[in-house]
Amino acid sequence: MASITLAVDEGLKAGIDCFSWVNWSEIAAETAAEALTEKEAFERFKELAAKSKLTEKDAETLAEKVKATMHNRLKKEGLV
Numbered sequence: 001m002a003s004i005t006l007a008v009d010e011g012l013k014a015g016i017d018c019f020s021w022v023n024w025s026e027i028a029a030e031t032a033a034e035a036l037t038e039k040e041a042f043e044r045f046k047e048l049a050a051k052s053k054l055t056e057k058d059a060e061t062l063a064e065k066v067k068a069t070m071h072n073r074l075k076k077e078g079l080v
Contacts, residue, residue, distance in 0.1 A: 004028075006028065
């Protein structure tokens with residue numbers, strides 16, 4: 001397994017030291033993996049969006065329809 005070193009300011013280090021039972025390496029690894037997954041998903045989204053024929057006007061029209069439908073549903077349920 002690879003190893004990395006992080007530099008943090010003294011205040012953060014002091015806060016981290018207060019929680020000695022926490023596995024900070026595991027948290028950092030999980031957070032890095034989540035960030036990588038999000039980045040890959042965003043890159044895939046950009047690829048798909050680049051191929052889209054949906055115009056900004058189409059998107060605005062669709063958004064208005066979704067808002068109206070949601071509002072009507074919530075109104076019917078007595079939530080607005």
